[in-house]
Every structure is written in structure tokens, then in C-alpha cells.
Amino acid sequence: RVFRAAGQGEGQLPRVSLLTFWTPPTTARLTVETVPPLAAEGNDVLLLACNVPENPLGYAWHRGERVDNSQLIASYRVDTNVTAKGPAHSNRETVYPNGTLLIQNITQKDTGFHTLLVSKVDLETEGQTGHLSPHPLGCIITSNNSRPWEHKDTVVLTCGAETRNTSYTWWINNQSLPNSTRLELSEDKRTLTVFTVTRNDTGPYVCEARNPVSVSRSDPFTLNVLCE
Structure with a gap:
């Protein structure tokens, strides 16, 4: 049995109605990313502005989760390339033309929320908040060999995690490092190499x-030097 659509003759194709649906592209929302995510006191941190609206008029960074003029760090006008410092500016902050905020030599006082406000061409604003949590400068000695053999093994001791703007000092047996061809510091002095260890190199370091x-x-x- 053959069914024909109304008005359909023999050999004719049925009329088909096609509906085309168009979905407008999704606009990525403004976000703030902390780079690096974990930073020690004294390091520099970027609060990276991501997915900034096109052709912004300017940016304003505030301390805290709210837009409060008394907590304004700095504002930036795109058309004039001019930055204006606010009451919360500590001479360590820089606002870049892409909206990103640089904070140098972070301290525990920088802990907390920082809010970015973007002024758009339609005279509306869009805001987003980022969080900064500096961790104290840690200092732990690690070794590449926990049980070296005397007169055979070389040991590399490392002081803490690698951080910028940091200087390192070493002591052995509560004294400064002696002049020795078997002791070598890296260029940044973060690592100490002990060549061909002996039982006299046990430390403490x-x-x-x-x-x-x-x-x-x-x-x-x-x-812990092992002896034969």
C-alpha cells in the first residue's frame, strides 16, 4: 500500500519543509587567573585577565570582592594608555594594556581577593574576581642520595623550592662552608654538591x-654515609 501526501501525483516527490535552527556562538566570560598559582612571599605574581571583551575602554583593579573606590589599586584607559594610581596602590602594582595586573614582591598583606572591572564600548561594565594567597618562604634540605657510599658517591643537596629573588646561605657543623675542592655551590647557591663523600661529611647541614x-x-x- 502506497500513501501519497496531499497534492502529490504519481512520480512526484513529496513536499518537504526544512527548518534550519541557528544557535549564536557562546561568548567566553571574563576570568582572572593567578600565575603562578602558588607563589612564595617575595615573588612576583600576575593576575591574568582572560577573555576580555573586545575593544574595552579601560580597566580598574580593586582590592576585595567589591568595587570600592577607597580600595582602588589602579585604573587604565586604553585610548590614552594612561594609568591612574588609586588609594590602595603600594608602588608594586602595574596594569598592562590587556588588563592583567602585576604585583611585585608579594607579601602576606596581599592575601585575599582582587577584583577587575572592565569598561566596555556599550558603556556597560563587566567584573571578575581573582584570589591571591602567598605562602611563606619554605626552606627544607633534600638530597639526591639518602645513603651514599664513602669514597664512591657524590651527593647533591638542595635548599627549598626554586623561587625568584631569593639568595641562599649554607653552613656545615654550624660554620660557613670551608674552601674545599670537594664542595661546589651552584651559580644561584641553591644546591650544594659534595664530591666523593667521606664519613667526615655527615654534617649537619x-x-x-x-x-x-x-x-x-x-x-x-x-x-647517612655508608662505610665498607
Whole structure:
């Protein structure tokens, strides 16, 4: 049995109605990303403005979760390339033309929310908040070999995590490093290499990390040198 649509003759194709649906593209929302996500006191941090609206008129950064003129860090006008400092500016902040905020030498006082307000061409504004949580400058000695053999193995001791703007100092047996061809510091002094260890190299070793806003000293570290 053959069914024909109304008005359909023999050999004719049925009329088909096609409905085309168009979905407008989704606009990515403004976000703020902290780079690096974990930073020690004394380091520099970027509050990266992502998915900024096209052709913005300007930016304004505030401390806290609310837009409060008394907590304005700085504002930036795109057309004039001019930055105006606010009451909360500490001479460590820079606003870039893409809306990103640089904070240098972060301290615990920088902990908390920072809010970006973007002024758009339609005279409306869009805001987003980022969070900054500096961690104290840590200092722990680690070794590449926990059980070195005497007169055979070389040991590399490392002081804490790698951070910028940080200087390092070492002590052995509560004294400064002696002049020895078997002891070698890296260029940044963060690592200490002990060549062909002996039983006299057990330590204890202590290192100190220091940056413009923080100082941290490690617990004593002792090598367990194995002897034949």
C-alpha cells in the first residue's frame, strides 16, 4: 500500500519543509587567573585577565570582592594608555594594556581577593574576581642520595623550592662552608654538591633562604654515609 501526501501525483516527490535552527556562538566570560598559582612571599605574581571583551575602554583593579573606590589599586584607559594610581596602590602594582595586573614582591598583606572591572564600548561594565594567597618562604634540605657510599658517591643537596629573588646561605657543623675542592655551590647557591663523600661529611647541614620580604632557615640535615 502506497500513501501519497496531499497534492502529490504519481512520480512526484513529496513536499518537504526544512527548518534550519541557528544557535549564536557562546561568548567566553571574563576570568582572572593567578600565575603562578602558588607563589612564595617575595615573588612576583600576575593576575591574568582572560577573555576580555573586545575593544574595552579601560580597566580598574580593586582590592576585595567589591568595587570600592577607597580600595582602588589602579585604573587604565586604553585610548590614552594612561594609568591612574588609586588609594590602595603600594608602588608594586602595574596594569598592562590587556588588563592583567602585576604585583611585585608579594607579601602576606596581599592575601585575599582582587577584583577587575572592565569598561566596555556599550558603556556597560563587566567584573571578575581573582584570589591571591602567598605562602611563606619554605626552606627544607633534600638530597639526591639518602645513603651514599664513602669514597664512591657524590651527593647533591638542595635548599627549598626554586623561587625568584631569593639568595641562599649554607653552613656545615654550624660554620660557613670551608674552601674545599670537594664542595661546589651552584651559580644561584641553591644546591650544594659534595664530591666523593667521606664519613667526615655527615654534617649537619643548614641552609637559609632570603628574599626581600621573608627569611627561612632549614632544620639541620645529616648525611647517612655508608662505610665498607
